[in-house]
Amino acid sequence: MASIRKRGENSYLIVVSRGYDYEGNRLKSVQKTVHPPVELKPKQREKWLQEQAVLFEREVHHTPEPVNKSITLAKYIDHWLAEVAPKKLAKTTYFRDRQDVRRILPALGHYKLTDLRKEVIRNFYEEMRKAPKLTDGKPLAEKSVEGIHNTLCSILSDAVEEGYLLHNPAWKMYKPQGEKKERPVADEELVQRLIAALEGQSLKYETYFKLVLATGMRRGEACGLRWSDINWKKRSIHVQRNVVKLSHEPIFVKPPKTASGDRVVYVSKEMAKLLKSWKQQCAWDRKQNDEILQEDDYLFRQPSGDPMVPTTFTFRFKKILRQSGLPENLNVHSLRHTNASLLIAQGVDVRTVASLLGHSQASTTLDIYAHAFDKKKRDAQEKLGEVMGL
Structure with missing residues (x-):
């Protein structure tokens, strides 16, 4: 099995063991240095490196390529959906990729892989980019095109690993069109207006949205919280679940997609006070039905005992924005981005921000919030200029 070692900023060493000779002596390993395309995102880079490792190992061991030159992309995708993807992908990713496949097959399915x-x-x-959305007939967003590219890359990478292809032809073929849009965030003045609007809502919605804003949790993570996750003494919350609801599928609760997603966040005294008030109301509501609130109950719970789903809060948030005359380009996820941007504005270092948000790598945080860090850099340079008189 080939191993991959990072050498420099964009340099990796692939090492393939050659086993032992007839006398039991270890043969010298074979090495190769590779440089991934710089525009690849972390997960794409990892996939590209795995491809290169597979190909180099075959080359070293002179493994014959079991390439079936007659297989079409459509035929391989049938195999991929049935045999490969279910074993490798999370349920949500598999569901999303199947939707992308519906776009890929009519255009490319008849082509042979080779x-x-x-x-x-x-x-x-x-x-x-010209194809209409199924919802409103408008052209697909650039983010949707990028998602289709990622799905196609994933499918073809697996075809390489299985020996159907000698390389992945989709790498480097996608280039974003137009300028990348900044994620919508609320500045300090808008945050105050938003908080005032939330305080006019029911305690449930006020608590949920303020909690997301205060901690930077994802929608599903907040839905997955149980009362037992809160340490009142430390004012900390253990984030360890994510609630997902797919179309025509039952609700399911899963662990965070990365180890770093399982994390502890902290809340202020005011936020803790609001959470206690919400718990008291939940206990009172349960009592009306001759029930007792349990520590394993979800904070945001349906009468059935299941957690509430993220889309419920998405629709409610849009209604709050409209009723309050607030910018409608914001969404629930904007509260997470706002939390991160405010932390950065206060000088919190990138690693701390990454750990609070549950990012597996600080580079992810830097990529997403580059604009916020750029502003910090500008401010720092201006302050230095004032000190130096330059």
């Missing part, structure tokens, strides 16, 4: 040329794939992305 006939998928870069020009064909590049033209496919251009066509996708």
Whole structure:
């Protein structure tokens, strides 16, 4: 099995063991240095490196390539959906990729895997930018096109690993069109207006939205909280679940998708006080039905005992924005971004912000909130200029 070691900023060493000779002496390993395309995101880079490791190992061991030159992309995708993806992907990712496959198959399904040329794939992305959404008929958003690219890359990477292809033709074929839009966040003045609007809502919605804003939790993470997750003495909350609701599927609760997603966040005295008030109301509501609130109950619970689902809060938040005359480009996830941006504005270092948000790598935080860190850098340079008189 090949191993991958990081050497420099964009340099990796692939090492393939050659086993032992007839006398039992270890043979010298073979090494190769590779440089991933710089535009790849962390997960894409990891997938690219795995591909290179598989190919280099085959080369070292002279493994024959079991390439079936007659197999079409459609036939391989059938196999991939049935045999490969369910074993590798989370349920939510599998569901999303199946939706992307519905876009990929009509345009590319008839091509043999070995006939998928870069020009064909590049033209496919251009066509996708003109393709209508199923909801309102408007052209697909650039983010949707990028998602289709990621799905196609994932499928073809698995085809490489299984020996159907010698390389992945989709790498480097996607280039974002237009300027990348900044994620909508609320500044300090808008945050105060938003908080005032939330205080006019029921205690349930006030608590939920303020909690997301105060901690930077994801929607599903807040829905997955149980009362037992709160340490009142330390004013800390253990984030360890995510609630997901897919179309025509029952609610399911799963662990965070990365180890760093399982984390502890902290709340202020005011936020803790609001949570206690909400717990008291929940206990009173349960008592009306001759029930007792349990520590394993979800903070935001349906009468059935299941957690509330993220979309319930998404719709409510949009209604609050409309009723309060607040910018409607905000959404529940904007509260998470606002939390991160305010932390950065206060000078909190990137690693701390990453750990609070549950990012597996600080580089992810830097990529997402580059604009916020750029402002901090500008401010720092201006302050230095004032000190130096330059």
